Amino acid sequence: MKESVIKNLKILREKGPLVQSITNYVVMNNTANALLAIGASPIMAHAKLEMADMVKIVNALVVNIGTLDEFWVDSMLLAAKEANERNTPWVLDPVGAGATPYRNDTLTRLLTFRPTIIRGNASEIMALAKANVQTKGVDSAHSSDEALAFGKQLSKEASAVVCISGAVDYVIDGDKLTRIKNGHELMGKVTGMGCTATALVAAFAAVEPDPYLATVAGMTVMGLAGEIAARKAEGPGTLQLYLYDALYHLKESEVKQWAKVEESDD
Ligand SMILES: Nc1ncnc2c1ncn2[C@@H]1O[C@H](COP(=O)(O)OP(=O)(O)OP(=O)(O)O)[C@@H](O)[C@H]1O
Numbered sequence: 431m432k433e434s435v436i437k438n439l440k441i442l443r444e445k446g447p448l449v450q451s452i453t454n455y456v457v458m459n460n461t462a463n464a465l466l467a468i469g470a471s472p473i474m475a476h477a478k479l480e481m482a483d484m485v486k487i488v489n490a491l492v493v494n495i496g497t498l499d500e501f502w503v504d505s506m507l508l509a510a511k512e513a514n515e516r517n518t519p520w521v522l523d524p525v526g527a528g529a530t531p532y533r534n535d536t537l538t539r540l541l542t543f544r545p546t547i548i549r550g551n552a553s554e555i556m557a558l559a560k561a562n563v564q565t566k567g568v569d570s571a572h573s574s575d576e577a578l579a580f581g582k583q584l585s586k587e588a589s590a591v592v593c594i595s596g597a598v599d600y601v602i603d604g605d606k607l608t609r610i611k612n613g614h615e616l617m618g619k620v621t622g623m624g625c626t627a628t629a630l631v632a633a634f635a636a637v638e639p640d641p642y643l644a645t646v647a648g649m650t651v652m653g654l655a656g657e658i659a660a661r662k663a664e665g666p667g668t669l670q671l672y673l674y675d676a677l678y679h680l681k682e683s684e685v686k687q688w689a690k691v692e693e694s695d696d
């Protein structure tokens with residue numbers, strides 16, 4: 431697993447894939463800068479009139495429903511449909527799933543276009559798996575451990591790789607499971623760290639054909655960069671700044687030494 435993360439980080443930096451995001455107003459700048467820092471090329475685009483043309487030229491797509499509205503939802507559906515038809519990997523970030531019926535209905539429609547990967551926090555993954563939870567806005571009210579069984583169910587139902595983020599990140603592909611124990615609790619105090627993780631996962635999916643390995647790589651790199659940034663940070667503000675530097679400078683030897691990635695049978 432670690433070797434695959436290292437290999438994919440090298441390939442990502444060599445290829446500089448183009449990653450499209452339809453994402454929320456809160457994180458647009460942050461996730462574009464994180465993509466640049468790791469070596470990908472970001473484009474944020476949401477106009478309906480260019481959607482089909484845009485998806486044709488990108489290597490991966492993020493659909494993040496964080497600040498959805500009726501115009502953006504049309505664009506998201508168009509982009510997801512196009513990505514699905516072209517076999518372009520696309521990653522769904524179900525921000526605030528379970529908070530309102532509008533979010534739930536939109537997610538049900540998006541799921542029909544078969545996301546390659548779904549990355550959410552525990553409450554969001556539980557809501558998507560119909561666990562009948564009321565989520566607390568965009569922040570999780572559950573631990574990733576609590577969501578594991580629901581994540582497994584969702585992976586099978588949606589035929590997608592599912593990542594549940596939190597203190598421990600779980601990456602699930604049907605019966606396969608990987609735990610990633612990197613990261614830092616200060617990451618929960620900066621908004622959009624999950625959205626950033628999703629963007630990185632998409633960048634890896636653009637270069638690694640196996641979405642399970644791509645998700646493990648994206649989440650490991652995010653966790654490591656967060657951990658490295660937290661060593662220098664004085665609080666949430668500097669954590670955000672140091673995260674870009676950590677992504678930019680992340681070395682093979684650091685992945686080898688500090689990645690806590692375990693594949694397991696349960
Ligand atoms: N307590 C923690 N310890 C270690 N890492 C954490 C912790 N909490 C969050 N992280 C890391 O922060 C990143 C974002 O995960 P989180 O589950 O907080 O996403 P999220 O709730 O979707 O965030 P947002 O909606 O603000 O974008 C992941 O890389 C995760 O591993």
Ligand SMILES: Cc1ncsc1CCO
Pocket residue numbers: 454456457496497525568621622624625
């Ligand atoms: C705070 C917030 N609200 C909608 S999207 C978003 C960013 C974190 O998901």
Ligand SMILES: [Mg+2]
Pocket residue numbers: 525526550551568624625
């Ligand atoms: Mg989130």
